[in-house]
Amino acid sequence: MTPPAPTGDLPDIVARIDAELRPLLGRGRVADYIPALACVPIERFGIAVSTLDGACVTAGDADQPFSIQSLSKVLTLTLALETRGDDLWQRVGKEPSGDPFNSLTQLEFERGIPRNPLINAGAIVVADCLVSDRTDACATVLAFARRLAGPRVAFDEEVAASERATGFRNAALANLMKGFGNLENPVEVALDAYFHQCSLTMSCRELATAFHFLAGDGDAVVSGARARRINALMLTCGTYDRAGEFAYEVGLPAKSGVGGGIVAVVPGRGTIAVWSPGLGPSGNSALGIEALKRFVAATGWSVF
Amino acid sequence: MTPPAPTGDLPDIVARIDAELRPLLGRGRVADYIPALACVPIERFGIAVSTLDGACVTAGDADQPFSIQSLSKVLTLTLALETRGDDLWQRVGKEPSGDPFNSLTQLEFERGIPRNPLINAGAIVVADCLVSDRTDACATVLAFARRLAGPRVAFDEEVAASERATGFRNAALANLMKGFGNLENPVEVALDAYFHQCSLTMSCRELATAFHFLAGDGDAVVSGARARRINALMLTCGTYDRAGEFAYEVGLPAKSGVGGGIVAVVPGRGTIAVWSPGLGPSGNSALGIEALKRFVAATGWSVF
Amino acid sequence: MTPPAPTGDLPDIVARIDAELRPLLGRGRVADYIPALACVPIERFGIAVSTLDGACVTAGDADQPFSIQSLSKVLTLTLALETRGDDLWQRVGKEPSGDPFNSLTQLEFERGIPRNPLINAGAIVVADCLVSDRTDACATVLAFARRLAGPRVAFDEEVAASERATGFRNAALANLMKGFGNLENPVEVALDAYFHQCSLTMSCRELATAFHFLAGDGDAVVSGARARRINALMLTCGTYDRAGEFAYEVGLPAKSGVGGGIVAVVPGRGTIAVWSPGLGPSGNSALGIEALKRFVAATGWSVF
């Protein structure tokens, strides 16, 4: 096998990917089920590669904040593991869902235990834990995100309100779990925490920095063993019902969001954050996946 | 993070795991749906760790041949990719199944396209490709296994006949796929190739050697890119509906079989083969999983 | 075939059934998922047979009002067909569900269109129509029930409140349908109307009288053609996922409720209402079904 690319090659690689993808801007469809997201211009692309030696190589709209949506699920999971430890797995599984991110069928069949913490139902359970365990769940999530990525991170209250007003399917998931006894707090309270965490806005540069703790630089945040386990969950469950394909083509732990962001972790090396709002059929950023495929082809960075 | 254990520590680690697991012999249940397998004594445990530098550390029943069953799916997939390349993915998916290894529901819902090549339905499609593409599918599989692992590898005709006589569920899968137009050959012909490949007998030592080509030593067998992709499939799909849990706890690409064998790949380092016939609730070797968990805890070998 | 029993035999038949079932009082389990229902004493049994010639034969607790729950679905369906006619069938199907009365799986798979108007999801759609079409949906339902059965019919506000406080699964159904665009009004408004209709209290005597309009005496309420169609829906869908068994054993259109009531219609002859709070495994009154089986065996009253 050819050895992975050295860090010094990154600026050229990142610039080339940015140049190659510019002509493809506009691919996919902006998520329209959250009205406040539907008006984000589709012709955006940003990439940030942050290495453990402290360098950060960027291109395009890498400093433009966007709605991180489901990327927040990794942050809240990390917080919930802090207070619950392995008890968390009584309430949520660790298996890929193989179904769309917001399926009720599986949740009903499995009696209110979501398949994993990176799909909506699982993240609502995680949010419910934070509501129970922390004085102020929303403030805790925001503080954690700012600790990891800097003070610019904020909630977008308009997006949170828009999700609350239209999030019927998430309300269905939460009510179903409540019916099965798998929510500790009132449905509205758990959902409010969940909708807020989804509304966090961050840039590619901030995200790449924030996820460093999973690449091997995180002893202050989580132990190495826990980081490896969170990475395992991202690899098997982080990109909805396309996780197998993503592992096959990209080969890195990653989490995507319907805001168009994807963050990938390269254990021992660093992180890659990409953003482009046009989504492919599985709800993952179309150009984001394309960028990551080209990046790993160019660098040979892969866990396999 | 602590660095991974050096190769020199392996003999002690392997000996300790063998000693720790001896008292647990007898856990789980021997697969009883294939009559010829049901009479294998449950109190067996073997382990072989083979590193890229050519060393092989073993303990217990590491030289005892056993029925490799689904481990053969990785070998036949490798052969089918040789002749079909990416066209194979028109006929079988790459996503984790999240369902038992022989579920018809998913196969019907997805119109005869199996979720991945490492569950039974997918492996029957792969066998069907080999029947079409090779002069003698069974001879090709046997020759490939012998090339990788040595001349002792053989079919166990009694096991193959036993599976043919009782494999009604596999016959249901094959007929359903035939009905959807996803088998090229007669149902019985594809099944015969499939039942034969499952009946291959190999020891832990032979399996660890055979899977070397996926650990980075395989340019003569497959390209590095293809090896990485097969590893990705093993990580997301190799241990039935426990793949997420396995990735979380062990963190290595692996394939299990109902004969009680599991082979794990450590990219850049080597392979680990374990065997113990008692199966846990998901159809994976109970002691085999326990051994792998202890091995990665001791060595820090993980892709994450 | 033997001819059906004449009306004159009914007092003896009803008295005998009452006597035979007394020793079985206590069978089944009182519905406990609605707290206000859980405290109804299980040792109750009532039966009322009302014939088109105006006679009403009763036994046991036939004048004891109880929570009619899902029996109300027939009344609200009748009202919705009045304003919507066949357009109603754009929003709800006519097929048996084959699944428990409150399944989300089917509703998700069929994109928010409930299987039929006699399961919870379908009745919530019907309630939503009444909210849209009538000045005051709850008042309309109450007035209709009183018109059919007399002035004693009332809502039990405690039961309605209890269902609202604990009806998470109904809230999940309603939110899922809202997400699919199959509710015209806010989720809470449709659910409030639904929970109220379920809380109606009526006695066996009142129910038998009320359902007369479906037995052939209803030209003032619905046309004969519509009555036949509502009967068809009751036969195929009126007893949850036991409708086939019920048709096989009883052979009459009927609707059951988790309050323990069942009303059966004998076209051209009359109606039978039974009540006993202990439910069997499918959510139908255990003694109620037993009483109906004995009644049809004794009378030969069957649509087949």
Next chain:
Amino acid sequence: MTPPAPTGDLPDIVARIDAELRPLLGRGRVADYIPALACVPIERFGIAVSTLDGACVTAGDADQPFSIQSLSKVLTLTLALETRGDDLWQRVGKEPSGDPFNSLTQLEFERGIPRNPLINAGAIVVADCLVSDRTDACATVLAFARRLAGPRVAFDEEVAASERATGFRNAALANLMKGFGNLENPVEVALDAYFHQCSLTMSCRELATAFHFLAGDGDAVVSGARARRINALMLTCGTYDRAGEFAYEVGLPAKSGVGGGIVAVVPGRGTIAVWSPGLGPSGNSALGIEALKRFVAATGWSVF
């Protein structure tokens, strides 16, 4: 309600329906998954109404024999109840399927117990009973059909062979049931009996005559109680996943087949057989259903 039409009106009604439907000949699609059926000309329509007083009114191609396919399921069920009685219901249910007639999903979920004896899986179980219980299952079925309908009834060996050669889905169903232990005989033997019964050829006139025993004239064949129960099964399960709609619109127990035949039973009055090979989306004869709807609208014959 208006009283049902007297028998004397039938010739006019039948002639009018025939005249009205002639212009619609060609609607629907001939079943093409059985090659030997695919070449039946679509522009055929026949109807026969047979009353308990011995009269038979026909129109169109009422004397043309056709492949009765699933209509045979009622005959074999009747035969199996003769030897098995209620024990039959240990191996097959009585509930509507709500799924296509050949679904594997439901069968797997319900562990090899088919929903009812009028879908393919259930009829294969019934055929398996006949193979066990009778000296020659095929001869028994043929003799029974001839006893009911006359000596012209025959197997079409070409159709039976065509189904055997292409019936992969039925083979999948049978293998799945065998795997669950719900077939007593070898898969091929049960399937052979099943494929033969489906290949029976009969005309509308013969079918209307044959089904008389279910209309109240059958004491020599089955008891009145059993006839009523078979009628109940036909009403809830006889027209695949359109049974609810059929009950709603036609309101009679009936069984349809993919050869384009439908037989309906009017308890206490007689039987109606229709035939037209073009099938609608649910696998029922398009013109056949249309004819039955017009017939019941004209006659008021309905069980409700």
